[in-house]
Amino acid sequence: MAAAHPAPSRAPASCHSLTLSWSRPPETGELRRSLARALPATAAVSLWESRAPVAASHPTASAYAEREAARPLRGEGQLLRVVLVRYADGPAALVLVADRAALSRAALDRVTAGLTGDADGPVELANGAPHRWDSATAQPAWGLGDVGRRGALGSIPFEVPVPPQPLDLDLLTRAAAVVLAHYDAGEAPRIGVLDPQGPNGDWTMSTGEDLGAAPLDGTDPLPPVGIVLTDAEPDRRYRPCLAPVFPLTLYAERRADGSARGTCWYDPALIGDAVADAFARSVARAVVEGAGQGEPAAVEPTSPQEAAALIALGSTPAPSESSEDDGPAVIHHRLRNVARRRPDAVALEDGRTTLTYRALDEAAAGTALALRALGLRPGQAVGVCLERDATLVVTLLAVLQAGCAYVPLDPRYPAERLRHTTQDAGIGLVVTDSPAFPDVDGVKTVSPQELSRLARTAPANDLALPAEDAAAGAYVIYTSGTSGRPKGVMVPHRNVIALVEGASAGLALGADDVWTLFHSSAFDFSVWEIWGCLLTGGRLVVVPHWVTRDTAEFHGLLADRRVTVLSQTPSAFGRLIETDLTAGRELALRLVVFGGEPLDTRMLLPWFARHAPAACRLVNMFGITETTVHVTAETVTPEAALRGSRSVGRALPGWSVSVRDPRGRVLPPGAAGEIYVGGAGVADGYLGRPELTAERFVTDAVTGGRVYRSGDLGRMRPDGSIDHLGRLDSQVKLRGYRIELDEIRNVLLAVPCVSAAAVVLNPGKDGDPASARVDAYAVLTGGSVAEALAGARSVLPEYMVPTTLTALASIPLTLNGKLDTALLPSPRLARGNDIPRRSTGPDPTGAQDLLESELLALLGRHLGTEVRVDDNFFELGGNSLLVVRVLADLREQGLPGISTRDFYGNSTAGQFIELIRGLRG
Structure with missing residues (x-):
């Protein structure tokens, strides 16, 4: 006969327990009768007896009762489990474990009174339905948990020394809100509170602004942090929950002298060990420093010792000095x-x-x-x-x-x-x-x-x-x-x-390497490509401009020249991955360095499918022109690509990184803030801009050294590596280019016919860099869209010229006078309105034959809009990435292939069609 499976455990978070010492416990039969009198006959209750082989005074005696008090109920119908733990010398511990939705803390007290002979009738059961808190748990962005530890439970003890006045739940909750504000910058801190003195001893939600007892219901998203505060009594111990409900729960037992001993419970899949430890210590510090005023102190995000330790963690020693x-x-x-x-x-x-x-x-x-x-x-x-x-x-x-x-x-x-x-x-x-x-x-x-x-x-x-x-x-x-x-x-x-010396050892740069000079000398990647190669004795292959625009030609150059070290923006490498899948030629690449824009590591999965990580190392590097090209480095693995890692790694030797709040204070691991860069790469400043230099290149209050405020948003991990999270200001990265949207706006405002303007980045469809673009809006006074765009093109390089410019009667603003992007209409593509059009005939695109129809449809598929004969590819949102895709599409359809140079020289649809027609001829 098959063994019966034990009933599944109830969620420990929905159970609570009460343990009390009993010097002269009754016999089991008498206890069972007292239990029947104390509870309704319909209550699903079980009674167990356990014997401990030690005396009640033995140091290990309490562990036997604690084990029982920590075990949740089994089965859906059970409301209460009672366990009598008898010690070898006669005394016992009575342990009650109950469903909190059916029996509140007050009800448990009445049950124990009934068992000891002081009850005046059966306890009334609550009719509340148990909550399913686990279904609404979300991962806090700052938690830095490890999904591989799902199902585990982490705990860290913490102490709150004796404050000037007794510790209360309100003070502890406010302290947690103060600390949480450092982690969830810009968000109102939401704290979950379990109040055992409440009518049902149930959870409520509090915020930093309003700490009233607003009950949580099953539809509320759970706050990331919860608070439990109980009183430690000599002969009884109450546990409001047997496991943490929230990603991080601060469980504190208040002693008679007002101090508290507690445990920080956390889910390691959601909250990292170091994050939980730092959070608990900060809350304790906020309570102690603010208890005298009845308000938690506005504590620093980190103590001076912690800040110094974090800066040291984010620093990598420079290599040994040169001979x-x-x-x-x-x-x-x-x-x-x-x-x-x-x-x-x-x-x-x-x-x-x-x-x-x-x-x-x-x-x-x-x-x-x-x-x-x-x-x-x-x-x-x-x-x-x-x-x-x-x-x-x-x-x-x-x-x-x-x-x-x-x-x-x-x-x-x-x-x-x-x-x-x-x-x-x-x-x-x-x-x-x-x-x-x-x-x-x-x-x-x-x-x-x-x-x-x-x-x-x-x-x-x-x-x-x-x-x-x-x-x-x-x-x-x-x-x-x-x-x-x-x-x-x-x-x-x-x-x-310093850059070359700092990176050489870690990347194994040497005389056997062949590099490419792929980027414009006006882009700081060229500094790395030229001097990184020549100062380590490698061979530098200069890639002509038009070859950089044609991925098939560039792939051939990599194969012919046996290039081993390649620097690419993620956008450019994405095109190379597509070409590599069908090129049929083996590459000698051993190292690919990414920079210039954020890397979505998931895009590398097709590359890993063809190239072993041991043969070709992919390295994600974060850096800024103001800090000499590169600052950090992280080797990307297939596992990191699968989980979409945003890590850019640790600082290069000689560099340092830290994450700060708007006041320049060092933030703990997990908290998002501005990335500060110090060390060997910090530039001298901005030429002729002393005010801007003083604003961005500052003296670090912690180290006294010179650091650069990058304007990049990031968070530090416990190992000192950095996750890059985007930009804090109007600066964006578009296909590797660093662009200030305000610069484009100010250029448009300088055009005589523009009285107001707004510029936004359109991220494109599904994160595809080829569809990302800059959209502009303008209030025109007498001029045309074409005139405004011409004025912008006379000043801005090609990659900064807005793809669209939409005329508006006024720029929509919020109540505080800022641009209201939600009210901006869909952008309208420029279509050469000043160019006379030929008769379109029956086809609205103007196509005269089947070839024209096929080619116009091909262009339209890539541009995501209908293309007419007189339309210019680049005025409809075309860019270098889409050019590569159009040319690849031509080859796949068996149409004549053309060079990127020829395409740029024939960028209207009509010119493109006639070029193909002539080659076909």
Whole structure:
């Protein structure tokens, strides 16, 4: 005969228990009769007797009763279990475990009175239905729990020393609310309270603003924190619940002297051990410091000792100092050392030119002489506006060898942006071969060819290069700014050397590596790509602009050149994953570094399906231009990708990170706040912006060091790693580009026909970066949408120009005068309204034959809108990611393939159709 299965346990949170000492307990039969008198005949009650093999005075005696008091009821119908634990010397402990919805604390007291002969009749049962609290439990974002520990129970003891007045439930609840406010910034703290003195001893919900007893019902989402406070009596102990109801429950037993001994109960699947410990200690501190006033103290998020420990946790020691043979921490000096060690190794190639380390150093030295001959002096800023090729790298190195700082200028930027950057940086000389570079008063332009000729005639006495100073500026990179104009970030040589030295060991960078220079020199990723490669003796492959726009060509280049180290934005790598699935060529990649924008790790799962993590390491790095490209690093595993990890890892050697509240106070692990960055990468500040520099580059009150307020939202984990949670301000990342929405707005406001404007980021469909875009709204005074967009394009680079501009009668505002995004209408795409249209005929798109219809439909699928013959792909929301998908779609349908360069040159639907028609011809 099969063994009977025991009845399932009731939820421990719905049970409570009462234990009392009984010096002269009755016989079991008498106890059973007393129990029958104390309760209605219909009550489902069980009585058990247990014998403990020790005397009541033995130190372990209480454990026998405690074990019984912690066991929940079994079966749905049982309301009460009574256990008499008899000790070896005669006394006993009476344990009652009950369903709290049927028997309140007061009812349990009346039952025990009946059992000891003091009852005046049977106890009346409550008719309340038990709550199912577990069904509404949600994971607090700050909890940092481990889902692998689901079903476990964590507990941490904590002490509240004797306060000036007895500890009460209201004070404890308010203290918990004060502490919870540090973790749930911006949210009204919600605290669950179990009041044993209430009519049913049931849960209520309280907040920091209103601590009234508002009862919870089964539909309420559970607060993340609950409070239980009971009095510890000499001969009886009451447990309001046998397990925590909420993710974190503070269970405190108040002693006769007013102090409290308690336990922080928590669900480890929802709350991490370190988070629970820090929370409990902070509540105890708030109670003790505020008890004299009857209000909890507005305690700091962390004590001074805790803050110092957290900063130390978020810091990684710098690598051991360089040897004397390495010389000063100056980029060109360290590169010259590499050239001496590996003179004939290939340093640089671009498809047309290949330079060894000796040739690179000599070519740069010659160009540096030419720059000096033009009157440049150490410390001056030199503009470099060149296409991406070997000459660009030689020129950047030459500027450094001349003792100057380079200011990279992308030749594809609008003339007005190039003009502003040149003037703002105080540039007197620009190296460029672009005929479109604007004339700027007092600024001389010189081509690389002219510098080459001049180098051959430079006087020999100019060969002596200036003294090498690690604190001297190496470059100034301009980033988007809220004022409507970009701002320049000044970075010294020592920061770049610290970055390369700090990352080299952990990423195993070395002479066998082949890197790509994929990014614009005006994007700080290029700093990492150029100097990270050349200072570690690798080979740098320069990727032409149009190859970066064509993922199939780029994949082929990676395979042909056997590239081992690749730096990519997540958006760009997403395109590469798609291409890699069908390319049929093996790659030599061993390391891929992500940066520039948040990484959704789940997008990497198709890559892991083809490439073993041991063969190709994927590293997510968080960083900012103001902190020298990279700050942290985290190796992404398939497991991390499956759970969508947002971790960007621990600080690089020499860097430090911490998470602060709006007042700059260090927050505990789990609490979200602004990421502060300190250490070797902190830049010198913003060029010519002392007020902005003072606002963002501040002195840390804890360490006395200089730190940068990143404006990024994050939280620290107990191991010192950082989760990146987005931005705090109007800055966004779009396909790897850092954009201030306020800059776009201010540029629009500068257009004469715009009187008011608003700019928002549209994240796109299902998080697809290809569909993300910037939408703008404007109040126009006499002009047209086309004029307003033209004004924006004359100043903003392509990636910042709004995809849509919608005319409004007024900008909707909230009651406090802020933009009310909920009232913004759906954006309207620009459709070239000023362009005369040809007759559309029967087809509203204007298609004249089957090929045109097929191609217009293809474009429409990717743009998510109907496309007409006269429409421009980019004015309808097209971008570089969608270009790649359109070209891949062409190939899949057997239509003629075209290059990205040809597509950009034929971006209206009609031009695109005629190009395909001609190739088909």
